[in-house]
Amino acid sequence: MDFTKTTEQASNYQHLEKMSVNELLQNINKEDKTVPFAVEKALPQIEKLVTQIVTKMKQGGRLFYIGAGTSGRLGVVDASECPPTFGVAFDTVIGLIAGGDEAIRRAVENAEDNTEQAWKDLQSCLITNKDVVVGIAASGTTPYVIGGLKKCNENNIITGCITCNEGSPLAKVAQFPIEVVVGPEFVTGSSRMKAGTAQKLVLNMLSTATMIQLGKVKGNKMVDMQLSNDKLVDRGIKMIMEEIPVTYEMGGILLKKYGSVRNAILNYKT
Helix, strand or coil: CCCCCHHHCCCCCCCHHHCCHHHHHHHHHHHHCCHHHHHHHCHHHHHHHHHHHHHHHHCCCCEEEEECHHHHHHHHHHHHHHHHHHCCCCCCEEEEECCCHHHHCCCCCCHHHCCCHHHHHHHHCCCCCCCEEEEECCCCCCHHHHHHHHHHHHCCCEEEEEECCCCCHHHHHCCEEEECCCCCCCCCCCCCCHHHHHHHHHHHHHHHHHHHHCCCCECCECCCCCCCCHHHHHHHHHHHHHHCCCCHHHHHHHHHHHCCHHHHHHCCCC
16 A cells, blocks of 8 residues: 555554553553644644535435444444434434444454445435535545445545545545544554544534534534433523523423423523
């Protein structure tokens, strides 16, 4: 390959097994501190992709994440958090992982090496050119992800990617690549560490910035969140009390009646 796989380079640390617990934690933390700075360098790339996602979603499109292993799991996590956090439909943001849902908990042998499966998975979700597909792969070489993005490009579907190696095959395939170069891992090749953290930070940015642009946040509050437990109901009532002059009890009545903080505030009548 004609690019440097920094995610596979040897760790900057030797004889890890001889380190004390304190030394291990201090050194891992030292490496982790570098990740936000690597993400900062990629902000212009992230902005371009968010702009594309927002445009498509305003037209009724969806956001797909595709990945394998840790990268795939991170996509599934981010997608699954969007409905409770922002009140969107469960199929607005979709995470697909090589090997299917079984692979979330247990690795599926050779699943990431299939160049055709991602497109089949996307087709099962009735993918269209209104949607955006973001491939996630720390190495930037995962066949499942690259194959999926190639087919999307052929079908006039916007593609982006999140990778941790500069100039990777994946970045060359994606129309809107995001390259967060975090360097060698503390444990050589263990891309679930810094690379995984970087990918999670970028995913947070993609989904959160997109949902804010789509009007899913008012002020700084999740006014459309799903009220799925007592903690969130309590939070919702307090949000209502900050916006309109009602007691805690009345806030609870309004929240139960209208189903969301936003609707409770909009329908309140003095």
